[in-house]
Amino acid sequence: MKVGFIGLGAMGSAMASNLIAAGHTVTVWNRSEAAAEKLASLGAKTVRTPDRAAQGDVLHSMLANDQAVREVFLDGALLDAMDPGTVHVNHATISVGLARHLAEEHAKRGLDYVAAPVFGRPDVAAAGKLNMLVAGQSAAIEKAKPLLDLMAGKLWPMGELPERANVVKLAGNFMIVTAIESLAEASTLVRAYDVNATDFIELMTSTLFASPVYQGYGKAIAEQRFTPPGFSLPLGLKDVMLAQEAGFAQQVPMPLAGVLRDSLLEGLADGAEGMDVAALARVSARRANLDRRSKG
Template sequence: MDVGFLGLGRMGRAMALSLVRAGHRVRVWNRSPEAAEALRGEGAEPVADPAEAFAGDAAVTMLADDAALRAVVLDSGVLDRPTRPGLHLGMSTISVALAEELAARHAAAGIDYVSAPVFGRPDVAAKGALNIVAAGPGAAVERAGPLLDAMGAKTWPFGAEPARANAVKLAGNFMLVSAIEAMSEAVSFAGAHGVPAADLLDMLTGTIFASPIYRNYGGAIAAARYEPPGFGLALGAKDVRLVLEAAEAARVPMPFAGVLRDNLLDALAHGDGDKDLAALARVAARRSGRG
């Protein structure tokens, strides 16, 4: 397929290359053009104007946040150009509210819109092994199949309303940050009773909590290894804010999310925003006098 890809951060870059490897023609755009140029030698075709990427059989967006997506797609006028793509595959982690707005605006413009956020870190993206949660009109999801298959190990369908995929993504990230907080408190608790963090987490993440999330973040906490960031703490704080906003809109109390919010603010106030999300463990340690 003839694909435009917008947003070449660490995740986007790896995903765009997966598309190239699968034989698609891929035009790539990024706000800072060096990231696009860097992919020229890898088989992708850099373009300077987002409108050139938002065209073709399908456009894929993997932008940083609501503001970036709003600027590039909604406020730029690209939805109304004659060259607009047949399909927009929105893979960024964005708010439920923006996903709803995007669905309405695309419907009005006559473009199929599929929300398809992903689970997996850059190394997983590089292998084309992401887990993708997709929601949108059935025919559109089907047409996106070859692209989704190139980027992910599996696509999990969540029905026809795009925003549902974003709700799932936010729910998953909420559970992820909750798991880190639970480990953080457990480590401070056990540590105060003489148990080393590594001993505790080796056991728990090797048995009843033997899942990728617990192993990755548990390993980082046990080793107090918070740099370089895989998933930055400030980004995690942003995602928790999106969770709280969507929870408020639907009137769902989420006391764990409230605790996460405060502890992430505590971490940000202590200068850990650029560290890995695992650095949330430093908050529990500091509060117990062991920081």
């Protein structure tokens, strides 16, 4: 199949490399060219403008956020340049509002639109083992499925409305940030009683909470290691705010999200812009002023 791929950050590059490795002809474009050249060395064809990557059967995109998607597809008029019948598979974590708008704009132009956001870090992407949410018209999904299977360990169908895959992705990220804040507050509490945070976290994450999210972030919190960021704190805040926005649009109060928003914002105010979301543990410790004590 003739395939295009736009957006070659750590995730996009890893995902595209699986398509190339399987023998597909993949045309890639990225705003900064360095990333594209790395994929060229794996066999991708690089182009100077995104519309030239969009001339295949399926166009994948993995852009950073709403703004980048808007700039490339709407303001940049990429949608206008695509041929009817092309399937656009959007892997980005975007707002529900933009998801709905994109679905309409694709439909107007006879383009197929599939939302396929993913859970998983770059190493999981490289291994082709992502958990991929998929929502869109069945025919479009069917056409893209051989490609999606190369990138995902499992596809999770979420129906025909693309926005549903996006709201599930946001709900999942909300749960991740909640888990981290929960680890943060609980660790601060036990530390105030001179319990070693590492002992506490090892207990929790090897028993009741023996799952990837708790183990990964728990380790970072135990070691007070907040850089380099895997899931950066500003990105965590962005996703919590997108979850709130999705809640607002359907009149769903989310009191936990309100707490997360403020804690993350407090982290930013305290200089955690370059840190991982795990730095919520720092915010919590500061709030309790743990440092003033002679405690573990």
